[in-house]
Amino acid sequence: MPADIAAFPGPAPVAASPRRRHGAQIPGWVSWSLAGPSVVLLVLLMLLPIAAIILLSFTDYRFGALEVSFVGFDNYADLNTDRAFWRALGNTFTYVAMVVPASVFLGLLLAVLINGLTRGRKIYQLIFFLPVTATLVAMATVWKYLLHGTIGPFNLLLKSWGLPAIDFFSDPDLVLGGLALINIWSLAGFNMVLFIAGLTAIPEELYDAASVDGMESPLDRFFSVTLPLLGPTTMFVIITSTITAFKVFDTVAVITRGGPRRGASDVLLYTTYLEGFTYFRMGSAAAMTVVFLAIIMIFAFLQARVLDRKVHY
């Protein structure tokens, strides 16, 4: 990364050959004066901090400490044997594995049903998108009360139907499920909109062709026309949802704080946050951040691959 910065050309000298565009002579410095403020911010807020986080991950720096020394890969080696870190990573993936299939499936179901309606599409879209716009922290406090083990309306309703109460946030085995429920609720409408965009892009003639081929039932046409053509959209929605779910933080910070019992709902970002900003062990927090970045980069790479093959957005 530092090498990139060094190779970054500064404002081109005025002597450099002016570029032609539609006959106009635009000297390089004009472009650079337009892009300049962004370039400075890009370096200060993005490139240098990323270089710094990688460097930090090889040190034993503690916030406020007077000396720092390089410890090589020690932080990474420590993470490798740190059960709390692996638990957080495992929890994060478990959480992703719950949120992604449910929110993608629900988004697709909503999109297909709403798209097939002759009236009322607007209002349904509005309703299902509402949770996306709601402030998640505020809704997290609502969900915390809603799913409360004894006084939560959800459990009161279950009891009035003669069903046993489910205490999501006090049960270490259920807490991730409870958090996942909130994310599914807040993400399904988002995915629905992406799927509706994908559906609208499917040419009507294909459905006519399917009818001619004798595919009359909506289910037939769904599996033979809609689903295959939604393939790229679906891949894209899956990856986008994965990234969103992977970055879970707010609900954990507000509702469970990693509990109940040590670490039942610790997730990667929350653990990293505690390590860096509560315990101030910067070196080890930096190493966790690098792991986080690496995983995000893999997702982003897949996302770019999918986008490359997709034309209709």
Next chain:
Amino acid sequence: MSKTRQAGAGMRYTLGQFASHAFLLALAFIFMFPFYVMLVTSFRAPQELFTPEFNWLPQTFTGAHYYIESLTATPVLTFMKNGVVISLGILLVQLLTAIPCAYALAKFEFRGRELLFAIVIFALTVPIQVPALPLFLGLNAIGALDTYFAAMMPFFLSVFAIFLFRQSFKSYPDEIIHAARLDGMSEWAILWTIVVPGSVPAIAAFSVFSLTSHWNDLYWPMIVIRSNELMTPPLGLAYFADSESGENYGALMATATILTAPLMLAFLFAQRQFIRGITMTGVK
């Protein structure tokens, strides 16, 4: 779009529509339930919360009681003011920096353009949690922690805005720009008076996206804001939910309602822009 209409005439068509509506209504009910609980709880007396069954309506209607309590006993209005200052401040700087950069990337050829664009694409994928630690250390070094500046600084540059505006500016006809240039207009004037007005939809969509994400952000304010007077709505609520009013659900739900209301109302009034703006991250 009349796919269903083609599926078959008469009964099957109406039956299908009816089934869809029934199913969607049931789901809509579930999706709205948290909002309903938030509202109804903010209007009911505390003893009702501990009854063994869920009442759909408050037995004792408390009216504006908890809203007044929330507004007077907690600095909710301060949180909201901070939210407005911080999210508008961020948006303003983002637009001022991203628009010229996007214009340069879209309409000029210059040395380093490819590299700059490649870095923008790379930066698109990096969430705030990655540079957070060094940015925190930097703010601490210059003694700027716990200020509006600290809350805004990491977001002054939006690579997403650059990326989006570049797309939009690219489609602006070169001929018009060239004609303005021949008239002797400066590039700066061409950009702000000719090109930017042509990209209002993209700018509006981005503004919605930026304002909502920073109004709702908990992570960064949690790191750099300590004093109550500077807390943003999510941070203030998280703090408030945790402290004295832990069991005062009426006031808590009233506060949650007040803090969610601005965005929800804005959404109801400008649905198209909101849906476009928020899902833009997914469509980039």
